[in-house]
Amino acid sequence: MTQEHLNQVAAAVNAVKAKGKINHFYLIACGGSKAFFGPAQYIFDMETEIPATIYSSNEFVHRMPKALGKDSVVLTCSHSGNTPETVKACELAREKGATTIAFSHLVDSPLWKAGEFDVHYNTKDEADDSNGRDAMLYAVVFGILNAIQPNEKYERAIKCVDNLPKLFAANKEKYAARAQEFGEKYKRATILYTMASGANYDVAYSFAICLMMEMQWINSSAIHSGEYFHGPFEITDYDVPFIIIKGLDECRPLDERAHAFCKKFSKEITLIDAEEFDMDGVCDDLKGYFCPLVAGVVLRDYADTLADHRGHPMSVRRYMWRMEY
Numbered sequence: 164m165t166q167e168h169l170n171q172v173a174a175a176v177n178a179v180k181a182k183g184k185i186n187h188f189y190l191i192a193c194g195g196s197k198a199f200f201g202p203a204q205y206i207f208d209m210e211t212e213i214p215a216t217i218y219s220s221n222e223f224v225h226r227m228p229k230a231l232g233k234d235s236v237v238l239t240c241s242h243s244g245n246t247p248e249t250v251k252a253c254e255l256a257r258e259k260g261a262t263t264i265a266f267s268h269l270v271d272s273p274l275w276k277a278g279e280f281d282v283h284y285n286t287k288d289e290a291d292d293s294n295g296r297d298a299m300l301y302a303v304v305f306g307i308l309n310a311i312q313p314n315e316k317y318e319r320a321i322k323c324v325d326n327l328p329k330l331f332a333a334n335k336e337k338y339a340a341r342a343q344e345f346g347e348k349y350k351r352a353t354i355l356y357t358m359a360s361g362a363n364y365d366v367a368y369s370f371a372i373c374l375m376m377e378m379q380w381i382n383s384s385a386i387h388s389g390e391y392f393h394g395p396f397e398i399t400d401y402d403v404p405f406i407i408i409k410g411l412d413e414c415r416p417l418d419e420r421a422h423a424f425c426k427k428f429s430k431e432i433t434l435i436d437a438e439e440f441d442m443d444g445v446c447d448d449l450k451g452y453f454c455p456l457v458a459g460v461v462l463r464d465y466a467d468t469l470a471d472h473r474g475h476p477m478s479v480r481r482y483m484w485r486m487e488y
């Protein structure tokens with residue numbers, strides 16, 4: 164991580180540390196940026212008694228939770244830095260006296276100006292992943308946890324963040340052939356469901372709403388592995404494709420159960436079993452937390468090869484950023 168990035172993390176963490184009391188962590192963004200906060204919410208939930216809630220930005224703007232105030236910590240993210248509802252949410256939270264931390268790829272963007280503490284990240288095509296979005300988020304999350312309830316576990320987690328580039332490269336390589344196979348097999352698919360739970364649920368969610376619906380115009384929906392049995396499993400059939408992520412956290416039994424049922428009736432399951440991930444350098448008690456980051460990188464490659472086989476670039480949009488909405 165560059166010194167500049169380390170300074171940004173330190174400023175955000177120190178601001179949270181300086182608060183006498185924290186009543187709530189609010190994690191606010193839209194679409195893929197909202198999904199980015201999923202694992203962070205899971206970590207806060209498992210590691211501290213302070214509640215952490217994810218909001219879609221516009222819902223936050225319209226709801227304005229009652230507990231929001233000077234004791235709150237608000238994390239926002241906008242890749243472009245320009246999504247109006249995210250900027251507005253950050254402005255309102257700051258007006259209410261909350262400590263606002265804004266993640267964005269774009270320095271000096273409207274979100275950057277709205278947030279009190281700004282954290283920049285690189286995209287995956289730039290420089291290296293050590294200043295990437297996942298690295299910056301985990302450095303802030305574990306930094307905050309270590310500041311408010313010091314624990315050597317968080318120090319190990321912060322060290323693991325430096326290991327992310329290696330972890331990502333190893334797993335991309337490990338899954339490259341499977342990604343190719345997936346792209347070829349499903350290039351004519353008209354629907355692709357994703358299933359996961361726990362820390363990985365939002366990886367399935369962003370795969371469905373961003374990578375498939377937004378970027379490939381393929382019908383998709385993320386199904387929570389626990390919720391599968393409460394409605395969605397009725398659509399299971401031999402020709403209905405599912406991507407199932409089996410995670411490494413406390414919720415893995417939910418994924419196991421969904422997979423065990425689904426494979427009886429669907430012949431179209433793409434299983435991403437995190438037990439197979441190369442997690443070299445990640446301590447056992449942290450694997451569940453780092454797993455969604457690896458799953459995200461692997462699934463991005465699955466989507467990229469699919470796009471390639473379909474001849475439909477991931478960058479094409481019909482409506483997004485092209486008109487008023």
Ligand SMILES: N[C@@H]1[C@@H](O)[C@H](O)[C@@H](COP(=O)(O)O)O[C@@H]1O
Nearest residue numbers: 194195196241242243244246373
């Ligand atoms: N795939 C997502 C979209 O779902 C989302 O609407 C957008 C939010 O934008 P931003 O992160 O710039 O606020 O980001 C990505 O492109």
